[in-house]
Amino acid sequence: MRGLILAAVSIVLAAFAPAAHAEDAPAGVKGLFLMADFPSVTVRPGTTSTVSLRLQNYGLPPELLDLSVQGEPQGWNVSLLGGGQPVAAAMPPTNGNVSLQLRIEVPANASGSQTLTVNAKGKDTNVSLPIVVSFAKNLPAKLSLEPRLPNLRGTAKSSFEFTVAVKNDSGKNLLVSLAAQAPQNFETSFTEAYGSQELSSIPIDAGQSKDVKLKVRPPSTVKAGQFPVTMRAAAEDATVETKVVLDITGQPQLSLAGRGGVLSATAVAGKESSIPIEVTNTGTAPADDVELSGSGPSGWKVAFEPKSLDNLAPGQTREVQALITPSEKAVAGDYVTNLRATARGESASATFRIGVTTSTLWGVTGIGIIAVSLLVLVGAVARFGRR
Template sequence: MKAIRTICGICLLLTGLFMVLPAGAIMAQEPALISEVADKIELTATYTKLEAVSGGTFEFEVKLSYMGQEDRLFDLEAIGPKDWFIAITPSYPKDKRIRNIKLDGGRIAVETIAVQASVPFYLRPEPGDHKVTVTATSGELIGTIDLTAVITAKYELGLTPTNELYNTKVTSGKDNPFSTRLTNNGTAAIDDITFSSDKPRGWIIEYSPEEVNTLAAGESKEININIKPDAKAISGDYAISIRAASNKATAQSLEIRVTVETPTIWGWTGVGIILVVIAGLAVVIMRFSRR
């Protein structure tokens, strides 16, 4: 009988403990189900702002995180500035463009996509920030992220002959004109452009104008060059190099092949001899006429 009372006491004690202690103290609590929260799609990126020169490609990696009970197919869209090329591809491989992506439900589904943005260099986009917006949509569920492509100014000069001929003939000791065209091939204005040259000793190279104060992107200007070889230069081919430069950009050197022709007095001497002969014949004829 005493044993029965002891057993009953233990049972009562255990019953009291079950009533007092929370369920979490007796057994592990089950994890929360996805169905307990509303469906959610989130777009994130480690780098939301990238920088490149005009003509370069901006490539962003965007992570899609979906929390929902059911599988969903999300439509993907990326919108950028006018005339830009925008493409969405898998993170790897990147040889195909995609317009949607399927994300599984019942768990936190994570996928990474690549967003490529570029603008042709010839459009000369303004340096600065340009926004690209990426959106994932499935029914009323929408996720979005704003990315920023920062274009830095590109400074590049070009110098070419106006007649597209890289050779010219000159006379030693004389002024010889040669026309060139200076072009700003960059995306921003270039200021304080000066000219210099590599030339044979004793030669003179002059520029008109001597300096260009400013040249807008895409603008061209004619530069007249005067080539004056040394008066003692002998006939033959020579090379001179013309450069246009500023504190922001240096043009490639314009190489010109110069053929020097020395002035000769033999032509004038021949003319003089002919005139003397004609004069002599005239005198002889006049004398014979008088006889």
């Protein structure tokens, strides 16, 4: 019975063992091992570095192991981390491992080289690993670029802004030059992340990073598609590049004009005049449900035939008739009429000068009234002038 219980407990423990760390032991290998991919590192004085470690158990039962570091010089700050937290012990499972990090913070006046010894000590097992730390005051220039959002979507009217972290990974301060390579007729510029001043270079202290904005404005006539832009940062012998992508969607763009581009016409007071109007889509996407409307001086009527267009393809021009009726009381002269075309997310307007003339009947009537007035005046002078 006791054997059955132990077997059941063993099965449960095996089921809950961390599968990500489990692996078969190599043939003929058994024991506890403390390993590092890079047991000898070169760091810059006054900085903090991290060395990745691995505590591997091949074929041994799990055991609590105390962790320690020996050889820490005065003024240094050395600690062991597990899962991002300081740890003092570890227990790797059978045929499994535990990941550790040796965090090394060295003073600015450190020189030469030092050896730190990492120990893992249990009741029956004791392993150690020496880590050699050397110093170099003049590490070669090294840069890195990290765009926060490398792909942005918008229309040809959009202004695309990419925030990019520029990091100086070298051991000295650098003046970093910035450049961008974009498709033809695309405009590019750089500004600080929280400013509007354009710049072509930026100073970055050793081990620090700064955010810059890469602004890209596409030409208004660009077609829909994806357009890559290469950003380049350079300082001394170091050069680094990264790519960002503009995902440009199509956008309709409307324009209104009279036939042949004319923006003037004539009309007769009180009478409807038909004026040919050309509606053009100069954009890169179809314009759907284009509504036509207009307005004029008080008492005027403005309508269209047809009143709307179902679809206007990119580059297409359709002719419609603007039906304009000036007020019957309008006197001869020039008037302004506004015509509009509106589609989903896009609109256009044009101002037309309408020269109004009065009806011939009104002219004849006016002449008659003037003639009668003159006759009455002459008769009055002739009659009363003799007295």
